[in-house]
C-alpha cells in the first residue's frame with residue numbers, strides 16, 4: 001500500500017457503519033409498525049348488544065314486575081316483598097356495576113343473595129343480557 005492510495009479512513013468507515021445501522025433500524029421499525037397487531041395480545045372483542053331483542057324481552061318478562069316506567073310498580077309487584085327494584089333510583093344505579101346487573105338478570109335474585117322472586121333467565125344469550133342491562137341503565141336518565 002503506497003502512500004496516497006485512496007482508502008476510507010477508519011473514522012469514515014465508522015460513520016458509514018452508523019449510517020447503515022440507523023437506516024436498517026429505521027427500515028425495521030417501519031416494518032414492525034406495518035405489521036398487524038399480535039393476536040395473542042389482542043383485547044377481547046367488545047360485547048355485541050342486541051338492544052331490540054332486549055327491549056322485547058324487557059316488555060314480556062320484566063315489565064310485569066318492574067313496570068313500564070321502571071319504577072318497580074308493575075301489576076305483578078303488588079304481592080311481592082321486597083318490591084321489585086325501582087330502576088329510576090339514582091342512588092341504587094350508582095351503587096351497582098354493570099357486571100352485577102347482568103349477573104342478577106342471568107342468575108335471578110337467588111343467584112346473588114337477593115329475593116328469589118326475581119326470576120333467572122338462563123335461556124337468554126349474552127348479547128340480550130347486555131341489552132337488558134342497558135335498558136335498566138336507561139331508566140337512570142329519566
Ligand code: HEC
Nearest residue numbers: 061062065082083084085101105109114115117118119132
Ligand atoms: C316476578 C317479578 C319479577 C320479574 C318478572 C323480574 N324481576 Fe327483577 N326484581 C324482582 C324483585 C322482587 C327484585 C328485588 C330483589 C331484592 O331486592 O331482593 C328485583 C330486582 C331486580 C334488580 C336489582 C337487583 C338489586 O340488587 O337491587 C334488577 C337489575 C332486576 N331485578 C332486573 C330484572 C330484569 C332485567 C327483569 C326481566 C328480564 C326482571 N328483573 C324481572 C322481581 C322481578
